[in-house]
Amino acid sequence: MTTETARDLMLDAFERIREGLPKVVDGLSVDDLLWRPDADANHIAWLVWHLARQQDDQVAHLASEESAWLADGWVDRFGLPYPPDAHGWGMSSEEVGSFTIADPGLFAEYHSDVHDRTAALVERLDADAYAKVIDERWDPPVTVAARLVSVLDDAAKHLGQAEYVRGLVERRR
Template identity: 50%
Template sequence: MESRDLLLTAFDDVETVVRSALDGIDPALLTARLDPDANTIAWLVWHLTRVQDDHVAEVAGTEQAWTAAGWADRFALPFPPSAHGYGFSSADVGRTVVTDPQLLVDYHADVHRRTAAFLRTLTPADLDRVVDRSWDPPVTLGVRLVSVIGDDLQHAGQAALLRGLLERR
Protein backbone atom coordinates (compact mmCIF):
# COMPACT_ATOMS: atom_id res chain seq x y z
CA MET A 1 0.00 0.00 0.00
CA GLU A 2 1.26 3.48 -0.87
CA SER A 3 1.65 6.11 1.85
CA ARG A 4 -0.84 8.35 0.07
CA ASP A 5 -3.43 5.55 0.23
CA LEU A 6 -3.01 5.40 4.00
CA LEU A 7 -3.44 9.17 4.20
CA LEU A 8 -6.52 9.01 1.97
CA THR A 9 -8.02 6.34 4.20
CA ALA A 10 -7.37 8.40 7.31
CA PHE A 11 -8.96 11.53 5.81
CA ASP A 12 -11.90 9.35 4.65
CA ASP A 13 -12.27 8.26 8.28
CA VAL A 14 -12.44 11.90 9.37
CA GLU A 15 -15.23 12.56 6.89
CA THR A 16 -17.11 9.47 8.04
CA VAL A 17 -17.00 10.58 11.68
CA VAL A 18 -18.04 14.14 10.77
CA ARG A 19 -21.00 12.90 8.72
CA SER A 20 -22.02 10.51 11.48
CA ALA A 21 -21.84 13.23 14.14
CA LEU A 22 -24.13 15.47 12.07
CA ASP A 23 -26.49 12.98 10.38
CA GLY A 24 -30.06 13.70 11.45
CA ILE A 25 -28.96 15.97 14.30
CA ASP A 26 -31.43 18.37 15.89
CA PRO A 27 -30.09 21.77 14.73
CA ALA A 28 -30.55 23.15 18.25
CA LEU A 29 -27.79 20.81 19.44
CA LEU A 30 -25.22 22.42 17.15
CA THR A 31 -24.75 25.42 19.45
CA ALA A 32 -25.67 23.81 22.78
CA ARG A 33 -22.97 23.89 25.47
CA LEU A 34 -22.48 21.48 28.36
CA ASP A 35 -21.26 24.43 30.43
CA PRO A 36 -20.61 28.11 29.64
CA ASP A 37 -17.03 27.46 28.47
CA ALA A 38 -17.54 24.19 26.59
CA ASN A 39 -17.03 23.82 22.86
CA THR A 40 -20.08 23.29 20.68
CA ILE A 41 -20.62 20.73 17.94
CA ALA A 42 -20.80 23.56 15.39
CA TRP A 43 -17.49 25.00 16.55
CA LEU A 44 -15.74 21.62 16.67
CA VAL A 45 -16.75 20.65 13.13
CA TRP A 46 -16.18 24.15 11.72
CA HIS A 47 -12.77 24.35 13.40
CA LEU A 48 -11.53 20.91 12.32
CA THR A 49 -12.62 21.65 8.77
CA ARG A 50 -11.04 25.11 8.77
CA VAL A 51 -7.75 23.70 10.04
CA GLN A 52 -7.74 20.99 7.36
CA ASP A 53 -8.67 23.54 4.70
CA ASP A 54 -5.97 25.98 5.87
CA HIS A 55 -3.16 23.49 6.32
CA VAL A 56 -3.75 21.40 3.21
CA ALA A 57 -4.25 24.44 0.97
CA GLU A 58 -0.98 25.86 2.27
CA VAL A 59 1.08 22.76 1.48
CA ALA A 60 -0.75 22.24 -1.83
CA GLY A 61 -0.13 25.84 -2.86
CA THR A 62 -3.81 26.51 -3.46
CA GLU A 63 -6.42 28.92 -2.15
CA GLN A 64 -8.54 27.65 0.71
CA ALA A 65 -12.06 26.44 -0.10
CA TRP A 66 -13.23 28.82 2.66
CA THR A 67 -12.56 31.81 0.42
CA ALA A 68 -12.26 30.30 -3.07
CA ALA A 69 -15.64 28.57 -2.96
CA GLY A 70 -17.49 31.22 -0.97
CA TRP A 71 -17.89 29.26 2.25
CA ALA A 72 -16.90 32.27 4.34
CA ASP A 73 -19.82 34.20 2.89
CA ARG A 74 -22.27 31.31 3.37
CA PHE A 75 -21.30 30.85 7.01
CA ALA A 76 -21.26 34.64 7.64
CA LEU A 77 -19.37 34.26 10.92
CA PRO A 78 -18.17 37.39 12.74
CA PHE A 79 -14.47 36.65 12.20
CA PRO A 80 -11.92 37.56 9.54
CA PRO A 81 -11.65 35.04 6.67
CA SER A 82 -8.27 33.90 8.02
CA ALA A 83 -9.80 32.67 11.31
CA HIS A 84 -9.86 28.93 11.86
CA GLY A 85 -10.59 28.70 15.57
CA TYR A 86 -7.08 28.19 16.90
CA GLY A 87 -6.71 30.34 20.02
CA PHE A 88 -10.40 31.17 20.18
CA SER A 89 -11.78 32.28 23.52
CA SER A 90 -14.93 30.84 25.03
CA ALA A 91 -16.78 33.94 23.80
CA ASP A 92 -15.48 33.33 20.25
CA VAL A 93 -16.71 29.74 20.41
CA GLY A 94 -20.12 31.10 21.44
CA ARG A 95 -20.11 33.47 18.44
CA THR A 96 -19.54 30.54 16.07
CA VAL A 97 -23.24 30.15 15.38
CA VAL A 98 -24.16 27.59 12.74
CA THR A 99 -27.73 26.31 12.76
CA ASP A 100 -27.72 24.26 9.56
CA PRO A 101 -25.93 20.92 9.89
CA GLN A 102 -25.93 20.52 6.10
CA LEU A 103 -23.79 23.64 5.75
CA LEU A 104 -21.14 22.00 7.94
CA VAL A 105 -21.42 18.68 6.05
CA ASP A 106 -21.13 20.39 2.66
CA TYR A 107 -18.15 22.53 3.64
CA HIS A 108 -16.38 19.51 5.08
CA ALA A 109 -17.17 17.47 1.93
CA ASP A 110 -15.66 20.19 -0.26
CA VAL A 111 -12.50 20.36 1.85
CA HIS A 112 -12.29 16.56 1.89
CA ARG A 113 -12.61 16.42 -1.90
CA ARG A 114 -9.84 19.00 -2.31
CA THR A 115 -7.65 17.17 0.21
CA ALA A 116 -8.12 13.83 -1.55
CA ALA A 117 -7.32 15.37 -4.94
CA PHE A 118 -4.07 16.78 -3.55
CA LEU A 119 -3.13 13.50 -1.85
CA ARG A 120 -3.60 11.59 -5.11
CA THR A 121 -0.81 13.69 -6.66
CA LEU A 122 1.78 12.77 -4.02
CA THR A 123 4.72 10.44 -4.37
CA PRO A 124 6.49 8.89 -1.38
CA ALA A 125 9.36 11.35 -1.82
CA ASP A 126 6.94 14.30 -1.57
CA LEU A 127 6.17 13.39 2.03
CA ASP A 128 9.76 14.21 3.02
CA ARG A 129 9.51 17.79 1.69
CA VAL A 130 9.98 20.33 4.47
CA VAL A 131 6.91 22.56 4.69
CA ASP A 132 7.60 24.49 7.91
CA ARG A 133 11.06 25.49 9.09
CA SER A 134 9.80 27.35 12.17
CA TRP A 135 9.95 24.13 14.21
CA ASP A 136 12.96 22.13 15.39
CA PRO A 137 13.13 19.73 13.70
CA PRO A 138 11.50 21.26 10.60
CA VAL A 139 8.08 19.83 9.72
CA THR A 140 7.78 17.64 6.63
CA LEU A 141 4.67 17.29 4.50
CA GLY A 142 4.06 13.80 5.86
CA VAL A 143 4.26 14.98 9.47
CA ARG A 144 1.96 17.95 8.73
CA LEU A 145 -0.68 15.72 7.15
CA VAL A 146 -0.57 13.21 10.02
CA SER A 147 -0.88 16.11 12.47
CA VAL A 148 -4.01 17.36 10.68
CA ILE A 149 -5.50 13.87 10.69
CA GLY A 150 -4.87 13.46 14.42
CA ASP A 151 -6.37 16.84 15.27
CA ASP A 152 -9.37 16.28 12.99
CA LEU A 153 -10.14 12.83 14.35
CA GLN A 154 -9.89 14.10 17.90
CA HIS A 155 -12.33 16.98 17.27
CA ALA A 156 -14.69 14.82 15.20
CA GLY A 157 -14.80 12.29 18.04
CA GLN A 158 -15.47 15.10 20.51
CA ALA A 159 -18.38 16.29 18.35
CA ALA A 160 -19.82 12.76 18.23
CA LEU A 161 -19.45 12.34 21.99
CA LEU A 162 -20.96 15.76 22.64
CA ARG A 163 -23.94 14.91 20.46
CA GLY A 164 -24.53 11.72 22.42
CA LEU A 165 -24.30 13.54 25.74
CA LEU A 166 -26.64 16.31 24.63
CA GLU A 167 -29.20 13.87 23.23
CA ARG A 168 -29.26 11.97 26.53
CA ARG A 169 -29.78 15.09 28.65
Protein backbone atom coordinates (compact mmCIF):
# COMPACT_ATOMS: atom_id res chain seq x y z
CA MET A 1 0.00 0.00 0.00
CA THR A 2 1.34 3.42 -0.87
CA THR A 3 1.66 6.26 1.59
CA GLU A 4 -0.92 8.18 -0.42
CA THR A 5 -3.42 5.31 -0.27
CA ALA A 6 -2.96 4.93 3.49
CA ARG A 7 -3.33 8.69 3.95
CA ASP A 8 -6.48 8.81 1.83
CA LEU A 9 -8.05 5.89 3.70
CA MET A 10 -7.29 7.39 7.11
CA LEU A 11 -8.51 10.84 6.13
CA ASP A 12 -11.74 9.41 4.72
CA ALA A 13 -12.38 7.31 7.81
CA PHE A 14 -11.76 10.14 10.27
CA GLU A 15 -13.85 12.49 8.11
CA ARG A 16 -16.80 10.11 8.48
CA ILE A 17 -16.57 10.48 12.27
CA ARG A 18 -16.34 14.28 11.94
CA GLU A 19 -19.45 14.32 9.74
CA GLY A 20 -21.42 11.99 12.01
CA LEU A 21 -20.79 13.63 15.35
CA PRO A 22 -22.76 16.86 14.79
CA LYS A 23 -25.69 14.84 13.45
CA VAL A 24 -25.95 12.80 16.61
CA VAL A 25 -26.27 15.86 18.87
CA ASP A 26 -28.11 18.24 16.51
CA GLY A 27 -31.49 19.37 17.78
CA LEU A 28 -31.27 17.59 21.12
CA SER A 29 -31.85 19.37 24.40
CA VAL A 30 -29.45 19.15 27.31
CA ASP A 31 -31.92 16.76 28.97
CA ASP A 32 -31.92 14.58 25.85
CA LEU A 33 -28.10 14.56 25.73
CA LEU A 34 -27.91 13.54 29.40
CA TRP A 35 -30.67 10.90 29.30
CA ARG A 36 -29.47 7.41 30.22
CA PRO A 37 -31.35 4.27 29.11
CA ASP A 38 -30.71 2.89 32.59
CA ALA A 39 -28.85 4.01 35.70
CA ASP A 40 -25.50 2.61 34.56
CA ALA A 41 -25.68 3.37 30.83
CA ASN A 42 -23.65 6.04 29.07
CA HIS A 43 -25.56 9.03 27.73
CA ILE A 44 -24.98 10.76 24.39
CA ALA A 45 -23.10 13.67 25.95
CA TRP A 46 -20.54 11.43 27.63
CA LEU A 47 -20.18 9.18 24.59
CA VAL A 48 -19.39 11.99 22.17
CA TRP A 49 -17.13 13.74 24.69
CA HIS A 50 -15.19 10.51 25.30
CA LEU A 51 -15.02 9.84 21.55
CA ALA A 52 -13.35 13.22 21.02
CA ARG A 53 -11.16 13.04 24.15
CA GLN A 54 -9.72 9.63 23.34
CA GLN A 55 -8.98 10.72 19.78
CA ASP A 56 -7.48 13.99 21.02
CA ASP A 57 -5.30 12.32 23.65
CA GLN A 58 -3.95 9.59 21.40
CA VAL A 59 -3.35 11.81 18.37
CA ALA A 60 -1.61 14.39 20.56
CA HIS A 61 0.66 11.63 21.85
CA LEU A 62 1.46 10.48 18.30
CA ALA A 63 2.16 14.07 17.23
CA SER A 64 4.22 14.82 20.38
CA GLU A 65 1.90 17.73 21.11
CA GLU A 66 -0.32 18.82 23.95
CA SER A 67 -3.95 17.82 23.50
CA ALA A 68 -6.45 20.31 22.13
CA TRP A 69 -8.39 19.73 25.35
CA LEU A 70 -5.63 21.44 27.31
CA ALA A 71 -3.82 23.58 24.71
CA ASP A 72 -6.94 25.15 23.20
CA GLY A 73 -8.87 25.63 26.46
CA TRP A 74 -11.63 23.07 25.86
CA VAL A 75 -11.21 21.83 29.42
CA ASP A 76 -12.32 25.25 30.69
CA ARG A 77 -15.13 25.67 28.16
CA PHE A 78 -16.66 22.33 29.10
CA GLY A 79 -16.16 22.87 32.83
CA LEU A 80 -16.62 19.20 33.67
CA PRO A 81 -16.29 17.89 37.22
CA TYR A 82 -13.29 15.77 36.23
CA PRO A 83 -9.52 16.26 36.51
CA PRO A 84 -8.12 18.15 33.49
CA ASP A 85 -6.45 15.02 32.11
CA ALA A 86 -9.63 12.87 32.27
CA HIS A 87 -10.61 11.17 29.04
CA GLY A 88 -13.28 8.71 30.14
CA TRP A 89 -11.38 5.42 30.32
CA GLY A 90 -12.38 3.48 33.41
CA MET A 91 -14.95 6.00 34.65
CA SER A 92 -17.59 4.74 37.03
CA SER A 93 -21.32 5.05 36.49
CA GLU A 94 -21.35 7.82 39.08
CA GLU A 95 -18.67 9.75 37.20
CA VAL A 96 -20.58 9.40 33.93
CA GLY A 97 -23.69 10.60 35.78
CA SER A 98 -21.90 13.71 37.04
CA PHE A 99 -21.25 14.92 33.47
CA THR A 100 -22.92 18.26 32.79
CA ILE A 101 -23.13 20.43 29.69
CA ALA A 102 -24.44 23.96 29.24
CA ASP A 103 -23.79 24.36 25.50
CA PRO A 104 -24.50 21.34 23.26
CA GLY A 105 -22.64 23.09 20.43
CA LEU A 106 -19.36 22.46 22.22
CA PHE A 107 -19.29 18.81 21.16
CA ALA A 108 -19.07 19.47 17.42
CA GLU A 109 -16.71 22.44 17.91
CA TYR A 110 -14.32 20.45 20.09
CA HIS A 111 -14.35 17.42 17.83
CA SER A 112 -13.78 19.63 14.78
CA ASP A 113 -10.63 20.98 16.48
CA VAL A 114 -9.54 17.41 17.26
CA HIS A 115 -10.32 16.31 13.70
CA ASP A 116 -8.19 19.12 12.26
CA ARG A 117 -5.27 18.01 14.44
CA THR A 118 -5.82 14.40 13.39
CA ALA A 119 -5.89 15.28 9.70
CA ALA A 120 -2.73 17.37 10.09
CA LEU A 121 -0.94 14.41 11.66
CA VAL A 122 -2.14 11.97 8.99
CA GLU A 123 -1.04 14.40 6.24
CA ARG A 124 2.53 14.34 7.64
CA LEU A 125 2.89 10.57 7.88
CA ASP A 126 4.84 8.52 5.38
CA ALA A 127 5.29 4.74 5.14
CA ASP A 128 8.18 4.78 7.65
CA ALA A 129 6.12 6.78 10.14
CA TYR A 130 3.17 4.38 9.88
CA ALA A 131 5.52 1.46 10.59
CA LYS A 132 7.20 3.07 13.60
CA VAL A 133 6.77 0.98 16.77
CA ILE A 134 5.41 3.12 19.60
CA ASP A 135 4.60 0.49 22.24
CA GLU A 136 6.60 -2.71 22.64
CA ARG A 137 4.55 -4.01 25.58
CA TRP A 138 2.20 -5.81 23.16
CA ASP A 139 2.70 -8.81 20.92
CA PRO A 140 2.90 -7.76 18.18
CA PRO A 141 4.27 -4.34 19.15
CA VAL A 142 1.97 -1.40 18.42
CA THR A 143 2.84 0.76 15.43
CA VAL A 144 1.58 4.24 14.57
CA ALA A 145 -0.71 2.65 11.96
CA ALA A 146 -2.15 0.21 14.51
CA ARG A 147 -2.72 3.02 17.01
CA LEU A 148 -4.55 5.12 14.43
CA VAL A 149 -6.77 2.18 13.53
CA SER A 150 -7.46 1.68 17.25
CA VAL A 151 -8.41 5.36 17.66
CA LEU A 152 -10.68 5.14 14.65
CA ASP A 153 -12.27 1.91 15.87
CA ASP A 154 -13.02 3.42 19.29
CA ALA A 155 -14.46 6.58 17.72
CA ALA A 156 -16.69 4.62 15.35
CA LYS A 157 -17.99 2.40 18.16
CA HIS A 158 -18.82 5.35 20.40
CA LEU A 159 -20.46 7.26 17.56
CA GLY A 160 -22.61 4.20 16.84
CA GLN A 161 -23.51 3.90 20.51
CA ALA A 162 -24.48 7.58 20.62
CA GLU A 163 -26.59 7.15 17.49
CA TYR A 164 -28.36 4.20 19.11
CA VAL A 165 -29.08 6.16 22.29
CA ARG A 166 -30.34 9.06 20.16
CA GLY A 167 -32.79 6.65 18.57
CA LEU A 168 -34.00 5.66 22.03
CA VAL A 169 -34.34 9.34 22.99
CA GLU A 170 -36.44 10.00 19.88
CA ARG A 171 -38.66 6.97 20.55
CA ARG A 172 -39.34 8.23 24.09
CA ARG A 173 -40.95 11.40 22.75
